[in-house]
Amino acid sequence: MTNKRIVLIIGGGIAAYKCLDLIRRLKERGVAVRAVLTRAAEQFVTPLSVGALSNEPVFTNLFDLNSEREIGHIRLSREADLVVVAPATADLLAKMAGGHADDLASTVLMATDKPVLVAPAMNPRMWLHPATRRNVAQLKADGITIIDPAVGEMAERGEAGPGRLPDVPDLMAAILDALDRKTNTAARIEDGRATAKAALLPLRGRRVLITSGPTHEPIDPVRYIANRSSGKQGHAIAAAAARAGAQVTLVSGPVSIPDPAGVAVIHVETAQEMLEAAQRALPADVGIFTAAVADWRVASAETQKIKKKAGSKAPALTLTENPDILKTIAAKGPQRPALIVGFAAETNDVTGYAARKLKTKNADWIVANDVSPHTGIMGGDRNRVHLVSVGGVEDWPEMSKQDVAEALIARIAEHFAAQKDAAQ
Numbered sequence: 001m002t003n004k005r006i007v008l009i010i011g012g013g014i015a016a017y018k019c020l021d022l023i024r025r026l027k028e029r030g031v032a033v034r035a036v037l038t039r040a041a042e043q044f045v046t047p048l049s050v051g052a053l054s055n056e057p058v059f060t061n062l063f064d065l066n067s068e069r070e071i072g073h074i075r076l077s078r079e080a081d082l083v084v085v086a087p088a089t090a091d092l093l094a095k096m097a098g099g100h101a102d103d104l105a106s107t108v109l110m111a112t113d114k115p116v117l118v119a120p121a122m123n124p125r126m127w128l129h130p131a132t133r134r135n136v137a138q139l140k141a142d143g144i145t146i147i148d149p150a151v152g153e154m155a156e157r158g159e160a161g162p163g164r165l166p167d168v169p170d171l172m173a174a175i176l177d178a179l180d181r182k183t184n185t186a187a188r189i190e191d192g193r194a195t196a197k198a199a200l201l202p203l204r205g206r207r208v209l210i211t212s213g214p215t216h217e218p219i220d221p222v223r224y225i226a227n228r229s230s231g232k233q234g235h236a237i238a239a240a241a242a243r244a245g246a247q248v249t250l251v252s253g254p255v256s257i258p259d260p261a262g263v264a265v266i267h268v269e270t271a272q273e274m275l276e277a278a279q280r281a282l283p284a285d286v287g288i289f290t291a292a293v294a295d296w297r298v299a300s301a302e303t304q305k306i307k308k309k310a311g312s313k314a315p316a317l318t319l320t321e322n323p324d325i326l327k328t329i330a331a332k333g334p335q336r337p338a339l340i341v342g343f344a345a346e347t348n349d350v351t352g353y354a355a356r357k358l359k360t361k362n363a364d365w366i367v368a369n370d371v372s373p374h375t376g377i378m379g380g381d382r383n384r385v386h387l388v389s390v391g392g393v394e395d396w397p398e399m400s401k402q403d404v405a406e407a408l409i410a411r412i413a414e415h416f417a418a419q420k421d422a423a424q
């Protein structure tokens with residue numbers, strides 16, 4: 001029970017002396033005790049003896065400016081794991097039940113967000129009085145734990161019945177139990193939060209590489225070959241993967257949309273640069289290739305601007321094939337991501353071509369879409385895709401590129417979850 005801290009509020013009653021022994025025993029068990037004495041308690045125990053045993057400052061008055069400056073009542077009540085009131089007089093119970101805050105003890109009790117354990121001690125007639133019964137019922141309804149007083153002889157001669165402060169070992173047991181329960185509750189809440197977080201972040205701990213946008217292949221320093229890709233789909237996937245908790249590297253060709261939040265973005269121009277950046281981003285668990293990579297580049301781009309010459313023919317451009325980034329990274333080898341997702345932009349036989357690409361490029365999935373001009377997909381905000389894998393074809397309904405991104409990331413998370421289940 002180390003590193004636990006309680007605030008002990010000592011009320012005014014003959015049983016207050018038991019708190020001295022209680023503090024000593026709590027300290028022996030590694031529980032730090034900060035004591036607050038009500039004005040009445042000071043008639044029974046002195047702040048000096050309490051402080052000497054607790055080895056902590058003792059708080060006695062709400063308007064003690066020094067202690068307010070050093071540690072406000074809010075902090076006092078919040079820094080504890082548990083607030084214990086012992087002995088709690090009938091008056092203190094009434095104040096608590098009524099929500100009073102006119103001295104330090106009652107203010108701490110009003111300000112705390114920690115569990116409160118109350119050990120009442122009073123004359124049996126006061127304990128059995130309907131007002132006390134009402135107050136105790138109210139405190140229980142407020143979630144406060146009451147340790148019922150022991151039955152026995154009272155300090156007053158001839159008085160007997162319920163009202164004695166339980167003996168120190170019984171108080172200790174109740175306090176240690178409450179501290180333990182509090183720890184267990186906190187652990188349960190923490191566990192619950194972790195589970196919820198894992199559900200919200202299904203790709204936590206996964207590395208995802210995504211290519212996006214077009215590439216620009218230079219003809220000379222001012223001209224280039226390009227295509228109409230906007231990068232919207234790839235960037236949306238990168239953002240969705242980051243939201244799912246993945247560590248994302250996005251290799252982006254020249255686009256006019258902003259970098260997605262929470263993603264490491266590498267900006268490139270050409271296919272060659274995109275390949276090199278993608279290779280440097282390995283290893284990754286998933287590779288998603290949405291970029292519209294130029295299939296060809298000018299074999300030898302001019303280093304100076306090509307000038308028109310009067311009377312001479314238009315220059316002929318000799319093209320050469322660009323590396324296939326997806327195919328290169330999907331090739332068998334130790335660096336191959338476990339899941340490779342390619343995209344296919346087709347204008348006819350969409351799933352047929354996609355199925356062929358799956359094989360020729362060694363991809364695991366191909367997200368195929370119809371980019372015929374009438375669909376408005378290229379550069380637009382909506383998309384209608386088919387997920388092609390060796391398992392078959394899933395036709396997804398038309399949705400926004402944002403939703404396609406979310407759905408694809410959810411599908412990838414499911415894939416890894418299923419693999420994990422299978423491995424267990």
Ligand code: CTP
Pocket residue numbers: 211271289290291292293294295322323324325326327341342343344345346357
């Ligand atoms: N891809 C790539 N590197 C290339 C060409 C394509 O990484 N040099 C990737 C794209 O990012 C996409 C898939 O491969 O994931 C598309 O393949 P591709 O053969 O280019 O298909 P299309 O663009 O649909 O072209 P085509 O029909 O002419 O084969």
